[in-house]
Amino acid sequence: MIIVVKKGASREEVQEIVAKIEASGLKAHVSKGEERTIIGAIGDERKLNVTQLEALNGVEKVMPIVKPYKVASREFHPEDTIIAVEGVKIGGKELAIWGGPCSVESEEQVFAIAEAVKKAGVKLFRGSVYKPRTSPYDFQGMGDKGLKILKKVKDELGLVIETEVMDIRKVEIAAKYVDILRVGARNMQNFDLLKEVGKINKPVILKNGLSSTIKEFLMSAEYIMSEGNHKVILCERGIRTFETETRFTLDISAVPVLKSLTHLPIIVDPSHAAGRRDIIGALSKAAVAAGADGLLIEVHNAPEKAMCDGKQSVTTNDFPAMLEGIGKVAEAVGRTMPK
Amino acid sequence: MIIVVKKGASREEVQEIVAKIEASGLKAHVSKGEERTIIGAIGDERKLNVTQLEALNGVEKVMPIVKPYKVASREFHPEDTIIAVEGVKIGGKELAIWGGPCSVESEEQVFAIAEAVKKAGVKLFRGSVYKPRTSPYDFQGMGDKGLKILKKVKDELGLVIETEVMDIRKVEIAAKYVDILRVGARNMQNFDLLKEVGKINKPVILKNGLSSTIKEFLMSAEYIMSEGNHKVILCERGIRTFETETRFTLDISAVPVLKSLTHLPIIVDPSHAAGRRDIIGALSKAAVAAGADGLLIEVHNAPEKAMCDGKQSVTTNDFPAMLEGIGKVAEAVGRTMPK
């Protein structure tokens, strides 16, 4: 860690900084430059209390050198992590493709969609039963009843099931019924929830926050992993920008950047990023071309009757052709499609 | 609600939109313009399912006319809401000033600070026992033990106490020990938590999310209020921008804008907005000048030993003079200071 000393700081103030560094077991190397004195803290910088250093009067700026996440980092674990769940591998050569409705609305609806996505070759099924809605007056999801419908889909169609958890008290029951849990964008920094899903032994899809940075995203993965659950799948789902033509802005660069920083699988949710179905095919192809390990796509049999997100749902009719287009790009970059 | 029809939409597609509007009990008024057909939905637009309308093929854009929040709006309740808690009034002529440390660290620390802020005339004490930290390796707060220390401060010094709740399972115990609960920025859209604090009968400070809009902020207040708890205090605590000289950017305009849209009290947290103590006085004066009903200020007796946020904590030494400066501005805008 580098500490830049304020111009005109007294000898005592410099000494205070040195003492604080040494108190944590690191060595301090003071270097007087032409315009600023800087102090290098040599040793394991994670032991330093940045907060307390920053609060010292003589400190202008504290600049960390080392990344704050560890278990999630590629330095710690150089090879790609492949997560196997019910026979499906996520993070390998074969792309992991999820299809399914925004929310579970009824058994008929869920089965109609599940059968269609299965026919299209998809092995992973998505569907929310607890819904984070901006308005308290909007449909809040089917709740626990929906979990049973999802379980039935698994039992009868053999699809691997994922669903979102929001309320920490629902982690246990959700983990009982489904194969993969999802932590949504609005909960990326719901730290108690992260700790809770860190205690279960099922894969967790973690979505980036609406305006979070990649570093914060990886710190949230670290939260889950630090509790023991290393099966974290990172999902880029768009960030908030000034653009209004799309609901959010897909941060496509996050895919290769994350690939360089972490060993965890990276998937992309083009549906929430776009918020409109006409560009989901284009974004899916871009995601695969950029190196994503999978796609989380909203599919609906009757979007105009969907309780939410109908505008951004691909129809079950259009889905197979879309997958075909994605398949060609997958092949161009050395990946395969599920079948 | 206004629905703009896509150029070239068929008669059937227009008819589908009309039918969807009428099915919700509203009237549809179709108007063919030179370049676009638009449809006005006349009646209570909150009954319309925007999601399903947007998902129709013929729809280009859906434009709501009415604000989505109701109980929180000034239209619904024109007079300012004044919240009384343990003899202190929040939202009236007298400014509500909170002082206290970022986090509860020990009984000595808390009492040292509490005595200092009380001496400075402050009646409201802040202090967190559960801490939302970006890193799992950082200090996570004293937890339940801290609540007892806070209660002791109340009992011995007569200060009104507030603290943050993050974990939904802690709402009950926190509400037992303290007078005011706080929902932090990262939980502004933790809807299950909002519902839970909506069920208790104590004032709740709701902070805006890091990149939320005013409309979303008010929708979150509406979540709490829709459960029955109308004692919501809105707190502007800065938003994320591209600026790096400050930790966040205080959105000062939010104060007068919120005043026009809602009847709830509005306070400002200059400490988290700034992230640096040297400008907290300036921001506090600006907040009061802009019409804020109060200030939530981090005060510490030894910032360089604080477990968090030391950099942005005003020292107990500097606090009285800072309040004096704020007091002059308060007087200039017709407000009074607590004493």
Added chain:
Amino acid sequence: MIIVVKKGASREEVQEIVAKIEASGLKAHVSKGEERTIIGAIGDERKLNVTQLEALNGVEKVMPIVKPYKVASREFHPEDTIIAVEGVKIGGKELAIWGGPCSVESEEQVFAIAEAVKKAGVKLFRGSVYKPRTSPYDFQGMGDKGLKILKKVKDELGLVIETEVMDIRKVEIAAKYVDILRVGARNMQNFDLLKEVGKINKPVILKNGLSSTIKEFLMSAEYIMSEGNHKVILCERGIRTFETETRFTLDISAVPVLKSLTHLPIIVDPSHAAGRRDIIGALSKAAVAAGADGLLIEVHNAPEKAMCDGKQSVTTNDFPAMLEGIGKVAEAVGRTMPK
């Protein structure tokens, strides 16, 4: 255009709005809803003075229906525009690939790079002679002398040349020496410059502003086109977001969204978006997969000696393999590479 009337507006205030609409030759249709009165302005809404309407006391909000750009819009000109320049077609099936250094530094440097990119099959050469630098103390470009070097590259190697213009007084001389002019991100709303390049008869690459919206981007294209020059090539070069791992954030969604809104060719500059060479290949493939008509790539023979942007320049050594990878994706989406 829809005008939402303020709650409680007087009859006179409503009448004032109606009068203002009718004074512009449109018809006003007043509709009283349960919570708001709204007024539809029927006719050519571009004739309305939004500014004056918004300034009326009775007006809460003005909502335009029609897009503010016309000549640039796909509604006005449904087929894709293909721009031919010196035998190269931009916007057709064959991708338009530019290679070249950030800035022209010397004849040797330029020729070394130009020969390498030509050998890799590229027909379009980029290189700046006037440099927009954040600091007045940084290298400001070779100026007019550089134009002659670029011309020599064209004459001797047959490459089509483009360069940036910043100073309105340099448009004439630049247009004399090079084939394509570029307006950079920081000048996207330098309206006098836009008008000036709108008067010449050469293609203009227009880059989006650092935090502009797609609508503003198209309005800037409209500025150029409204002066008579319809040869505008839109270039997505990244937008500013909170992310710091990349210099800017490539807005990949802008590609399919622009394709739906405008007939103009869309290219992508992955170099400026990324600011780091290791992900330029991934972003290039994503851009092509998303439907971009071309790529503007910074290539340098010795990035560590470049006067600017060395960090984001692909080396002449790595360039051919990168193009090969892009070529495979191009084929997967039905496009061809130049050769």
Added chain:
Amino acid sequence: MIIVVKKGASREEVQEIVAKIEASGLKAHVSKGEERTIIGAIGDERKLNVTQLEALNGVEKVMPIVKPYKVASREFHPEDTIIAVEGVKIGGKELAIWGGPCSVESEEQVFAIAEAVKKAGVKLFRGSVYKPRTSPYDFQGMGDKGLKILKKVKDELGLVIETEVMDIRKVEIAAKYVDILRVGARNMQNFDLLKEVGKINKPVILKNGLSSTIKEFLMSAEYIMSEGNHKVILCERGIRTFETETRFTLDISAVPVLKSLTHLPIIVDPSHAAGRRDIIGALSKAAVAAGADGLLIEVHNAPEKAMCDGKQSVTTNDFPAMLEGIGKVAEAVGRTMPK
């Protein structure tokens, strides 16, 4: 400057970095930490070519220690700069208040407003004759003819005049007719324009860019000053954020932060920041409370007939009472109003 070396970099790569530093006349201090090697460059870091350092293969990150602006910095010039123009002092105890219309529309309009603002005690008059408009179809300003009207206002009423320049070719004529030039937000990084206004001997108001940082803002001031013109007045006019209730978001923290970093006067434009007249009084008071040296306010006699920005113009009727309110806050913070 601190250079962080990539993990696993070879000895040759480290040597290359050292050599590059030494070639610029600085000393390199290599320090091997547990996880990273870091290199300190000791000497005048402004001599280092950051670009070339960043482009080296062994470099992970380059961290500058020293601020990139010099003449504009308070370190270089510790006392506040006071700019005198036609007998008015900007940056002193007395606040500098500008009043006037967004744009010059006619002699009658300008005189009606100028007389009103003069009567309210204001000495500085604002008004644009060249208008930066998002659409080519909107009113583009009166042009040179407007300059003569402004000059007449000065001659007859004794007001000090300012106006915006956008086109570099208009700097000369504008400087001939008016007392203060303004560079607008969209031109903050129009570097050729900055250089040009740096060559004249009249005060220049420089507005921050829509999404610029404070550092970039000061670098643009440095551009002007590096050409010789030190009479730069910084104007905070709002930044783009996700909020839609206001046109931009006033960055109130910029006022005290700029005060700490630079000696130049800081003024605030609440009109453009807000985009709506009802909160301009609140923002003006906040600006003065936060330490601003002045205010640039749009005032109009008939906003509903204004050619632009009517919605955000204070009426000449309301202006005197607004100034009175501001005056009380000014007094509370030790400032005086013009009279």
